[in-house]
Amino acid sequence: MAREMTFGQKIGAGFAVTVVLTVTIAAVAVYALRRVVHSKDLVIDVQAQELIDAQRIQEHLESKRSAIRGYLWLGTEDRLRDLEQSRADLLAGLGRLQRRAKDPAARERLAEIARAEQAHQDASSAVLELKRSGAANDVVVSAFDSQIAPARDRVVAAVSAFVSHEEQSLSQAREAATRGADSATLLVLIIAGLVVALSLLIALALTRALGRQIGTAVGQVQSSSAELQAAATQQATGAKEQATAMSEITTTISELLATSRQIAQSAQRVADVAEKTAGAARVGEGTVQRASDSIAGIRRQVDQVVNHMLELGRKSQQIGAVLEIVSELAEQTNILAINATIEAAGAGDSGRRFAVVADEIRKLADRVAGSTKEIRGLIDDVRSAVNTTVMATETGSKAVDSGGRQFGEVATSFKQIADLVATTTEAGREIELSTKQQTTAVEQVNLAIANVAQATKETEASSGQTLQTASQLAGLSRDLLQLVHQQATA
Amino acid sequence: MGEIDAPSIPTLLCRVQRTFCALPLTSVVETMRPLPVQRLGGLPPFLCGVAIIRGEAVPVVDLATLLGLSEDAPTRYVTLRVGEHHVALAVSEVVGVRALLPARLGELPGLLRDSTAQFVQLLGTLDERLLLVLNGARLVPDGLWKHLDSGPIA
Amino acid sequence: MSDAADPTLARRADGLRAQFDAGFAVAHRAAPAAFTEVLTLRAGGVVYALRVAHIGALHADRQLTPLPGPIPELLGLAGVRGDLVPVYDLGALLGHAAASSPRWLVVSADARVGLAFEAFEAHLRVAPPGPAEGAAERTHVREVVMTPAGARPVVDVPSLCEAIVRRAAATTKAERGR
Numbered sequence: 001m002a003r004e005m006t007f008g009q010k011i012g013a014g015f016a017v018t019v020v021l022t023v024t025i026a027a028v029a030v031y032a033l034r035r036v037v038h039s040k041d042l043v044i045d046v047q048a049q050e051l052i053d054a055q056r057i058q059e060h061l062e063s064k065r066s067a068i069r070g071y072l073w074l075g076t077e078d079r080l081r082d083l084e085q086s087r088a089d090l091l092a093g094l095g096r097l098q099r100r101a102k103d104p105a106a107r108e109r110l111a112e113i114a115r116a117e118q119a120h121q122d123a124s125s126a127v128l129e130l131k132r133s134g135a136a137n138d139v140v141v142s143a144f145d146s147q148i149a150p151a152r153d154r155v156v157a158a159v160s161a162f163v164s165h166e167e168q169s170l171s172q173a174r175e176a177a178t179r180g181a182d183s184a185t186l187l188v189l190i191i192a193g194l195v196v197a198l199s200l201l202i203a204l205a206l207t208r209a210l211g212r213q214i215g216t217a218v219g220q221v222q223s224s225s226a227e228l229q230a231a232a233t234q235q236a237t238g239a240k241e242q243a244t245a246m247s248e249i250t251t252t253i254s255e256l257l258a259t260s261r262q263i264a265q266s267a268q269r270v271a272d273v274a275e276k277t278a279g280a281a282r283v284g285e286g287t288v289q290r291a292s293d294s295i296a297g298i299r300r301q302v303d304q305v306v307n308h309m310l311e312l313g314r315k316s317q318q319i320g321a322v323l324e325i326v327s328e329l330a331e332q333t334n335i336l337a338i339n340a341t342i343e344a345a346g347a348g349d350s351g352r353r354f355a356v357v358a359d360e361i362r363k364l365a366d367r368v369a370g371s372t373k374e375i376r377g378l379i380d381d382v383r384s385a386v387n388t389t390v391m392a393t394e395t396g397s398k399a400v401d402s403g404g405r406q407f408g409e410v411a412t413s414f415k416q417i418a419d420l421v422a423t424t425t426e427a428g429r430e431i432e433l434s435t436k437q438q439t440t441a442v443e444q445v446n447l448a449i450a451n452v453a454q455a456t457k458e459t460e461a462s463s464g465q466t467l468q469t470a471s472q473l474a475g476l477s478r479d480l481l482q483l484v485h486q487q488a489t490a
Numbered sequence: 491m492g493e494i495d496a497p498s499i500p501t502l503l504c505r506v507q508r509t510f511c512a513l514p515l516t517s518v519v520e521t522m523r524p525l526p527v528q529r530l531g532g533l534p535p536f537l538c539g540v541a542i543i544r545g546e547a548v549p550v551v552d553l554a555t556l557l558g559l560s561e562d563a564p565t566r567y568v569t570l571r572v573g574e575h576h577v578a579l580a581v582s583e584v585v586g587v588r589a590l591l592p593a594r595l596g597e598l599p600g601l602l603r604d605s606t607a608q609f610v611q612l613l614g615t616l617d618e619r620l621l622l623v624l625n626g627a628r629l630v631p632d633g634l635w636k637h638l639d640s641g642p643i644a
Numbered sequence: 645m646s647d648a649a650d651p652t653l654a655r656r657a658d659g660l661r662a663q664f665d666a667g668f669a670v671a672h673r674a675a676p677a678a679f680t681e682v683l684t685l686r687a688g689g690v691v692y693a694l695r696v697a698h699i700g701a702l703h704a705d706r707q708l709t710p711l712p713g714p715i716p717e718l719l720g721l722a723g724v725r726g727d728l729v730p731v732y733d734l735g736a737l738l739g740h741a742a743a744s745s746p747r748w749l750v751v752s753a754d755a756r757v758g759l760a761f762e763a764f765e766a767h768l769r770v771a772p773p774g775p776a777e778g779a780a781e782r783t784h785v786r787e788v789v790m791t792p793a794g795a796r797p798v799v800d801v802p803s804l805c806e807a808i809v810r811r812a813a814a815t816t817k818a819e820r821g822r
Contacts, residue, residue: 328657
């Protein structure tokens with residue numbers, strides 16, 4: 001059960017028991033004090049009041065006697081009123097005493113007083129009557145002396161008896177009160193002793209129980225504080241490393257910043273170069289276009305060459321045909337010349353000159369025939385050359401076509417290059433912009449890192465403090481453990 | 491014809507394939523390219539047929555066949571006067587008019603003189619090649635003229 | 645490069661051949677009863693005809709050796725068949741502007757005079773010439789022949805030669821007289 005109770009519950013329970021005992025002691029002490037006080041009050045209030053009242057009764061009696069005497073002497077009426085007043089007070093006091101008195105002996109003595117007083121009153125009244133009746137002073141004085149003085153003495157005696165009785169009961173009450181107080185004191189002492197003993201027991205038990213528990217807890221605290229210390233050490237080390245790392249990061253970021261600025265500049269240069277390249281590509285495109293136009297011109301010229309060659313072939317064909325005619329004519333001339341020669345031979349001497357001319361004609365015809373053969377050979381050569389040329393030109397034309405296509409591709413490539421370069425320019429600009437933004441961001445990061453570095457330094461400091469605190473805590477827990485163990489062993 | 495001491499014989503020199511033939515110019519009328527030939531039945535193989543030359547039906551003798559050479563497309567006809575008739579010789583080429591010295595020519599060997607080759611009058615050489623001097627009058631057998639004269643063409 | 649270059653030309657050669665060969669098939673026609681052979685030519689920018697009978701020879705591109713002479717139409721001397729012949733500008737002799745380079749040359753039948761002209765046109769056999777218009781006024785052109793190409797005035801070569809000889813003789817006399 002005690003094991004299941006918490007630390008606070010245990011202490012609370014212990015304190016509760018102690019409080020209960022203390023309250024008990026207090027209650028007992030209050031009770032005892034009350035009783036003592038009551039006894040003393042009784043002694044003071046009742047007995048003393050009674051003594052006072054008895055004293056007052058004597059005083060009122062004296063007042064009464066002086067009033068009587070005054071009247072008697074002076075005869076003034078106001079002395080009578082004083083007498084009346086004194087007697088009322090006396091009776092009131094006596095009445096109070098009588099009401100308050102419980103002791104029969106006291107009652108008896110108070111009744112004696114009342115009777116003595118009545119007797120005194122009666123005597124007084126008689127004297128007064130005498131006075132009023134105008135009796136001589138002697139008579140009145142003797143009456144007074146004879147009648148009132150003894151009555152007064154009896155009253156005084158009765159009061160004195162009462163006072164002595166009261167003084168006796170007062171001393172008795174005082175003794176009783178002193179006894180009550182003593183017994184209460186004893187009771188309180190006994191209970192206090194009990195409480196002390198019980199408290200000691202509880203304290204011991206609590207100390208035992210709590211000492212163990214606190215010991216365990218303190219042990220845990222100690223180990224925790226040791227761990228905390230270790231952790232704080234690690235944290236301190238980590239914070240130091242972090243600070244170092246932060247400083248490295250700061251350096252790196254500074255480098256990064258410089259690098260990104262360089263990148264921005266490089267990107268700008270790239271964009272500029274790309275723009276120039278775009279210009280060059282445009283120029284190249286123009287050049288290629290011109291070259292393409294030139295190739296088209298070459299193509300046209302090649303076509304013209306082909307056409308001319310074909311025309312040349314046709315012309316040579318025509319020349320061949322003409323040559324055929326020439327050849328035919330030469331042959332005919334040859335035949336005719338021979339016939340002329342034959343004819344001339346038949347004409348005898350007169351035909352001889354004609355035969356010479358005819359032979360010259362024949363020779364001319366033969367030369368023409370030879371020439372036509374040569375021309376035919378030349379024409380064949382021309383035709384062959386034309387064929388070769390046309391074929392070569394067609395090959396050239398194809399090559400030119402291919403070249404034209406390739407130039408077209410080159411032109412397309414240049415266009416693509418121009419487009420790509422434009423894209424590159426744009427990308428370069430974007431890179432430049434992005435890098436500038438990055439630079440700004442890195443600057444902000446640098447700022448943030450500086451803040452973090454500051455925070456890390458603070459962390460380092462605070463981890464030092466933590467370490468210190470953890471060390472102190474460890475020391476404290478060690479001390480506490482020591483204390484607890486000492487208590488536990490004590 | 492045939493006089494050895496004669497100064498020179500003007501001839502028309504023709505070529506039949508690789509053989510040169512000389513025709514005495516006195517019997518030559520003219521030369522021409524081959525004209526269309528009408529073939530006739532019952533003729534000797536060296537007679538190609540008949541061609542219309544100068545308005546006359548003229549028998550065409552293929553000299554190559556006549557000389558026993560392989561057939562060849564002729565390029566010239568040479569018309570000869572044979573008595574009242576004309577005859578055309580188909581030759582490979584007419585070279586021209588040549589005056590032949592009889593001293594350079596020889597008689598036909600006796601072995602050949604009575605053979606069918608009576609139309610070869612003399613033999614000689616020209617540029618290391620055999621030269622035949624032909625006798626136009628013997629080219630066409632006499633019987634043939636009758637046959638031709640009675641033919642539908644004449 | 646096919647053979648279809650110009651079929652008309654090829655046909656022309658065949659036509660010529662056929663026409664020529666066919667000429668051997670027909671009998672010789674009798675020559676026209678009366679005909680004149682002429683050469684047509686251009687001299688001093690005008691087309692003329694010369695009777696072949698008046699001409700000894702026709703030459704082209706003969707080299708002329710310049711020779712100063714009494715007659716301004718003399719172009720120089722030409723060697724023709726071993727003879728030296730004085731050559732005159734035919735156009736100039738007929739009263740036209742002198743030709744720049746007359747490359748053709750005819751020699752008169754008596755081989756005394758050569759006449760140079762720019763272009764030779766044809767050798768034609770035509771009907772005998774008739775009298776030319778205004779023949780009386782013209783010294784050396786009194787006839788005209790009809791050719792397939794049109795009428796051609798005929799230059800009287802012997803008359804022209806005579807005139808030249810006379811002029812030359814007169815000039816020589818005049819020089820001697822001086």
